[in-house]
Amino acid sequence: MAAAGQVRAPDGAGEEDVTGDERAVDLRLVGHTDEAQVDRTLITGDVLFAGSIGRTDLPGGSHEAMMRSLRHAVAPRADSSLVLPGHGPATTLGREKATNPYLQDIA
Template sequence: MLTISFPAQAFGTNCYVLADGPGEECLVVDPGIGIEETLREVLTQHRLKPAAVLLTHGHVDHVYSVTPVCGGELAAYIHSEDRYRLENPLSGSSLGPQLTGMLEQQFGKQVTWREPERVVEITDSEVVSVAGLDLEVVHAPGHTEGSVMFALAGVPEGVPAEAEVDRTLITGDVLFAGSIGRTDLPGGSSEAMERSLQRVVHPRPDSSLVLPGHGPATTLAREKATNPYLQGLS
């Protein structure tokens, strides 16, 4: 599986491009702020054609470039409980005053939003089959109401065998290397996050490669052993 990741210009959000291989259709996951030029370079270098955009949740740092990427033709996939956020993820009620202020300070008040034309609402345990890839939707609320992870068989090309992973879990802002997503923003819930960690995240196979929404990749085995938020769960 061809997997390319690169950070957005703001908040260090990881954007992922997934494909069966060069010259194929691809999926774009979480196109954040200022990723358009880098994405074009990646698509050109590997001769890829976007088939859809997948969103782990509706925060602006993960969805800001979804409309330019979709271009009015491609569909954006998002969990039904976060669908409302695509109406205007820049609003204070969606993002919170602190992050809204940070965004305005960095990019100015000229930041605008246009809702994508085609939106597909996804639900827990649904399998999204696009671009020759099958991704299981894993609903894990807590960071937002509609936060999801995407699980798929196989791992990116180049992952060393000693990593002992045979599947991939794109976790968005549910799980990071050594930490988890914050729960104090509008729509967040520490109680929901705790349930998701215990009932959804921890039961996933240890052999999962974790591709988070921010920061470096990790493995679920490593997180179960070292992440303080997963300690004591069973």
């Protein structure tokens, strides 16, 4: 944990993801709380959908790896986080923790 007022750069923090003309950067700022994340929006692609998860039967897919991603990178985030899947309706992480059968045992 960083000392008050110090910026700690966790793995992946500050990494930039560029798709076409769109750019996303993982930023972590201090001040409001010990480790306030700027944005509470999760762009989950085809990993997490409203009510389901993505297919893992495609080349390179792994159900175990997807569940690890959900357990360690997605589930710990705030319930109020907006989830934007690769397709289908947007949802919130809290709704998915409460209703998505794939998150029941890990959330």
